Amino acid sequence: MADNNCARIVELLSDLLSRELTPEERRAIDQHCAVCPECENSRRALHAARTLLREHRPDDDAVPGDLRAALHRRLIEERAAREKEAKRPLFGRPVRALLGAAACAFLFLLGYLTFTALPEQTAEEGVVLSRSVVNAKEPLTIRLTYTAERPLADVAVTIRLDDGIVFHTDDTRFRDLREYEWKGALKAGTNEIPFVVEVRRTGTRTIHTTAEFDGYRHRHDVDLQADGETITVTYLSYGKRPI
Amino acid sequence: MAASVPFSEKELVARARRGDTAAFEELVRIHGTKLFSFALNLAGGRRDLAQDLLQEALLHAYRGIDSFRGESSFSSWLWPILRNALLRHRERTEAARETPLAKSDAVADGTLPVEAGLIREERFGHLRALVSRLSVEDQEALTLIDFQELPFEEAARLIGIPVDTLKPRIFRARQRLAELVMKHKDLFL
Known part of the structure; x- marks a missing residue:
């Protein structure tokens, strides 16, 4: 009771x-x-x-084997999605990614020179940084490698496509774009901007890029020589000139 | 034959940040038991639900691993991410009335059938269902101290609070659990 x-x-x-x-x-x-x-x-x-x-x-609460297996599968899918995302054209990505990627000084792929190392004046022909041959049937990924020795403010980067070259993207905002300009700050270190283009005509055409900061205009071109089967990709530096 | 040298946690984190999924899975293996124990408590002892919760939370952590700066241990960084991910999931499912805590709700209503001779696992499941009724802070403390038997110092570091804060918290958590056990004592007799 x-x-x-x-x-x-x-x-x-x-x-x-x-x-x-x-x-x-x-x-x-x-x-x-x-x-x-x-x-x-x-x-x-x-x-x-x-x-x-x-x-x-x-140990009674040890992670079950089927959870580990399921996690393994999901991580593989996640990684594949990341890799696919990295291959998407720059202009097809969210603007946030675009701005973040552009926030750096730049060189083209395999041309690991810093801006400060560039000569003030080079020949009109340009200096070949690298050359490679790729399959013309596939979209072409261009990787701009940006290296800055120190943070840089007030940088303007312009990318201009010759006729016969288009950005490979599903984003209608950029599909018909011929020229893109970004203005912002650069961070110290190395960064990449990958974007994808399609070469729709044979012959030699160019992707023109310039970056302006510290009172200089830095010019780099990518020459694309297409014969219908292959594309010869040549990265060129034209050095820097006072603005 | 030389034995292979396991990677340090710092090396595993560095590899995981570069997208090495195997390194991330190794980190999960190292810390998985504590994490799964917490997920089990949050899920009221339902292993299938705990697995789903933890898997989603770990994917969330993998996606955000770039934010880990190495200023604390990996487990200290991971714990609040998982806690918040698990909590968000629980809030969503409860709001949608898809509640994974059906057993707990039944316990709260006192409607669970009491079977004679419940085996230990079933009773333990009931206990976890009651634990899942507590606040996340209480569950966290009970998971690490009573279920995983971690030293106070390690548990406090993982949660990110001083030991002097954890001690009264675990005391109160045990009291609240005891009150729930007494309220639903038929489940344990």
Whole structure:
């Protein structure tokens, strides 16, 4: 039969999982539970819960093998999606990515020179930084590699396509774009801007780029010589000139 | 034959940041038990749900690993990300009434059938269902201290609070759990 000590006993029992009760407290619980089935059941339930916690082993919660397998599959998919995203044309990506990627000084792929290393004046023919041959049937990925020795403010980068070259993108904002200009700041270090173009005519055409900062205009071109089967890609530097 | 030298956690993180999924999976293997234990408690002991929750949370962490600057240990960085991801998932499912905590709701209503001779695993499932009714802070403390048996110092570091804050928190969490056990004592008799 319950008595008016139930509230006090329940309070003591609430501490059963939290701390060791004193001998006096245990005696009070014993005396009360002997005449109160309700509190006795509470005590038995708490003892059972405490035993369950004590018998539980940390390794009982080890990550199941099927979760690891499922995670493995999802990570592979995630990585593939990232790689696919990286191959998408620059102008087909969110503007945020576009601006972030453009925030750097630049050189073309394989042309690992810093702007400060460029001569102030070069021949009109330009200096060949690299040359490669690619399949004309596939869209062509251009990777602008931007390297700056220090953060640079107020940089303007312009990319202009000759006729017969288009940006390869599903984004209607950029599909028919012939020229793109970005203005912003550069961070120190090396960065890449990949974008994808399609060469729709044979012959030699050019992607013209300029970057303006520190009172100079830096010019780099990508010459594309297409014969229908292959495209010879030549990266050229024209150095820098005072603006 | 020379034994292979395992990568340090720092090296694994660096590799994972470069997109190495195997390195990330190794990090999950190292920390997975604590994480899964927390997910189990949050899911009220339902292993299928806990697996789904943890998988989504880990993917979330993988996507955001670039934000890890190495100023703390990887587990300290990972824990709040997972806690928040798990919590968001629970809020969504509860709001949509697709509640994965059906067992817990039933417990709260006192409508779960009490079968004679419940095996230990079933009772433990009931206990976890009650734990899932507690606040996330309480679950976190119980998971690390009582389920994973971590030292207070390590658990406090993982959660990101001082040991002096964790001690009263675990005390109160155990009290609240005890109150729930007494309220639903039939499940444990």
